[in-house]
Amino acid sequence: MSRALIVIDVQNDFCPGGALAVAGGDEIVPGINALMAEFDAVILTQDWHPAGHSSFASSHPGKEPFGTVEMPYGTQVLWPDHCVQGTAGSAFHALLDTDRADLIVRKGYNPAIDSYSAFFENDHSTPTGLEGYLRTRGLTDLTMVGLATDFCVNFSAVDAAKLGFTVTVQNQLCWAIDLDGSLAAAQEGMLTAGVTLV
Numbered sequence: 001m002s003r004a005l006i007v008i009d010v011q012n013d014f015c016p017g018g019a020l021a022v023a024g025g026d027e028i029v030p031g032i033n034a035l036m037a038e039f040d041a042v043i044l045t046q047d048w049h050p051a052g053h054s055s056f057a058s059s060h061p062g063k064e065p066f067g068t069v070e071m072p073y074g075t076q077v078l079w080p081d082h083c084v085q086g087t088a089g090s091a092f093h094a095l096l097d098t099d100r101a102d103l104i105v106r107k108g109y110n111p112a113i114d115s116y117s118a119f120f121e122n123d124h125s126t127p128t129g130l131e132g133y134l135r136t137r138g139l140t141d142l143t144m145v146g147l148a149t150d151f152c153v154n155f156s157a158v159d160a161a162k163l164g165f166t167v168t169v170q171n172q173l174c175w176a177i178d179l180d181g182s183l184a185a186a187q188e189g190m191l192t193a194g195v196t197l198v
């Protein structure tokens, strides 16, 4: 059994002062850095949208952030512009120990499809390639931490469990956006999928 730590979207735009800030987002960085040494592999994900991305409310005239829109792949929450490729907001938090990463997975680069999960875009079928990387390295046991618990951590954990990986989410090293009960729904969904929450 080989174990990977998957650090989800610890980027400036999800930290206090960022475009889609999650309260406390920066508080988890020291704990995440400390955890890295316990794993066979460390993988970081980076939300990485082109300007004008279809998940941005600003791309849909008359729509406000945190509303929704129907996309060909289902209902999409609309976000403030965030994690635009190459901007300061898309950079990792300055204190995150990125030197420890074996792999950085970027996601959300397809202008027409959002990607919360580190494994599949929001159509639930277009792969990012992370599954192949983990399987070819024999990494079967995944621990996930980062931002945000109810969106990117949740979708990544559920997809990983469905793919047959053993998945643990360390709640104390995550923070949620919590839109209309989305955190409670995410926790129930993760448990149903067989994810261990600690």
Ligand code: VGL
Pocket: 008, 009, 014, 047, 079, 116, 147, 148, 149, 150, 151, 152, 153
């Ligand atoms: C995320 C909303 C939009 C996340 C990314 O990292 O949880 N949430 N893009």
Ligand code: ZN
Pocket: 047, 048, 049, 055, 079, 082, 083, 108
């Ligand atoms: Zn995003």
